[in-house]
Amino acid sequence: MPRKRTLKLSTFNVNGINSRLPNLLEWLEKEKPDIVALQELKAADQAFPADVLEAAGYGSIWHGQQSWNGVALLGRHTAPVESGRGLPGDATDKQSRYIEAAIHGIVVAGIYSPNGNPQPGPKFDYKLRWMERLAHRARSLVDLPHPVVVMGDFNVIPADEDVYDPRSFRKDALFQPESRRAYERLLKQGWTDSLRHVFGEKRIYTFWDYFRQHAERDRGLRIDHLLLNPVLAKGLIEAGVDRWVRLQEKPSDHAPAWVRVSIP
DNA sequence: ATGGCGATCTATGATCGA
Numbered sequence: 212m213p214r215k216r217t218l219k220l221s222t223f224n225v226n227g228i229n230s231r232l233p234n235l236l237e238w239l240e241k242e243k244p245d246i247v248a249l250q251e252l253k254a255a256d257q258a259f260p261a262d263v264l265e266a267a268g269y270g271s272i273w274h275g276q277q278s279w280n281g282v283a284l285l286g287r288h289t290a291p292v293e294s295g296r297g298l299p300g301d302a303t304d305k306q307s308r309y310i311e312a313a314i315h316g317i318v319v320a321g322i323y324s325p326n327g328n329p330q331p332g333p334k335f336d337y338k339l340r341w342m343e344r345l346a347h348r349a350r351s352l353v354d355l356p357h358p359v360v361v362m363g364d365f366n367v368i369p370a371d372e373d374v375y376d377p378r379s380f381r382k383d384a385l386f387q388p389e390s391r392r393a394y395e396r397l398l399k400q401g402w403t404d405s406l407r408h409v410f411g412e413k414r415i416y417t418f419w420d421y422f423r424q425h426a427e428r429d430r431g432l433r434i435d436h437l438l439l440n441p442v443l444a445k446g447l448i449e450a451g452v453d454r455w456v457r458l459q460e461k462p463s464d465h466a467p468a469w470v471r472v473s474i475p
Numbered sequence: 476a477t478g479g480c481g482a483t484c485t486a487t488g489a490t491c492g493a
Contacts, residue, residue, distance in 0.1 A: 226492085227482055251492085253483065278483055279491075326492060366493075385493060420493065421480035432493075464481080464493080 215473040217448060218315055219243070222362040222435050223456075224250040224323070224418075224465035228281070231463055232260060238456050239267055244469060245287045246314045248321030249273075250364045251463075252281025252307075259283065272296075276307040282321045282363070286314040294318070300344035308341070309348075316474060317443065318352060322363035327384030335384050338366070342393040346400070349438075353400045358443035358474065361402065364465065365436050367394040369404070372414060373433035375425075385434060394436075402438035405470045409450035417452055417468045426457050435468045446473040 221244035225231040228249065239247075247269070252259065256275040264271050270290035273283035274297065284291045291312035298309035308323040322345060327338030345361075352359045368386045371377045380386040398404055406415050416431030425431065439447060448471045457466040 230482065251482095328491095328493070368493095380493090383493070418493070423479065434493080461481090 215475060217471055217473050218245040218317070219469055219471050220246045220317070220319075220360055220362065220437060221453075221467045221469035222248040222250070222321070222364070222437060223467035224364040224435060224463060226251050226463040226465065227253040228283070229254055229258060229260065230461070232263065234456065234459055234462060236263070236267055237459070238453065238467060239269065242453055242467070242469075243287065244467070246317060246319055247285035248319065248362045249283040249285065250281075250321070250323035252276075252283060253278060254281055272310065272312055274307040274310045280307045280323060282307060282310045282323050284310055284312050284314060284319055284321050289315060291319070298341065298344050299348055301340070304341075309345075316358070318355065318357050318359040320348070320352065320359070320361040322361060322365065324364060324366040326366050327390065330382070330384040330387060335387070338384060339389055339393060342390070342397075346393070346397050349397055349402070350400055353402060353440045355440065356442065358446070358472070359440040360437055360443060362437040364434060365394060366434055367391060368432055368434055369394050369407070372412075373416075375416070375430035375432070385432070397438070401441055403444040403447065405437040405439055405447060405450045406433065406452070406468060408447070415452060418465045419457055421464055426462075435465055437468060437470050439470070439472070443472060446475070448473055
């Protein structure tokens with residue numbers, strides 16, 4: 212029997228990579244993810260701490276932006292081979308929200324979907340247009356004969372079970388029927404929503420706001436997702452959220468979400 | 476209905492996030 216190797220894939224919205232660096236390094240050391248997507252770097256390209264990550268054992272590529280947004284991909288003991296940056300479909304869109312690479316034999320798309328608040332309004336329109344563009348790119352990835360993951364902060368609460376208090380989010384862009392339909396359309400291409408697939412009826416959150424001890428009380432949202440194409444979904448072993456990271460000192464408001472997969 | 480917190484620069488408040 213040939214032994215299968217397993218890989219841990221993780222997505223983490225760090226909410227400022229330089230202010231979060233000690234937190235990020237501790238997490239990498241403890242959890243040792245093989246492939247990582249980071250969002251909300253909030254740093255220009257020249258401010259990305261590639262040397263520190265390299266010293267911690269991770270090769271990286273990144274698409275930075277001053278103050279806002281920004282995405283990166285990391286490979287444990289390997290350099291990601293970039294295949295794209297910037298979401299196709301609108302040459303006027305300068306926001307850094309998409310990066311794509313081959314890492315450990317997996318095609319990885321790291322995404323940071325727009326928040327979209329307040330809605331209605333131009334920010335919500337931009338969110339929906341961006342998600343349409345993502346669906347277009349995802350369609351060309353889903354049926355590849357290679358393992359593919361699209362992971363990141365989708366800024367969509369897929370269902371009532373994915374928010375601690377659905378009523379209080381009725382007017383929120385993350386919870387609008389249009390946002391949820393856009394996410395649903397994406398899944399219908401053939402992607403597996405890893406956390407929901409593994410957790411079934413059980414609640415699992417990836418974000419808790421900074422107010423009223425919501426993290427400690429586990430009053431959160433599930434908005435960070437890992438979508439696996441059919442080739443990769445066959446190897447899905449387990450999934451989870453490293454909630455301990457959210458309970459550290461000076462944490463991001465998100466925790467890393469992850470899957471473990473076997474690769475033939 | 477609002478604001479609560481935290482990060483960033485425009486910096487001692489304004490803006491954004493979710």
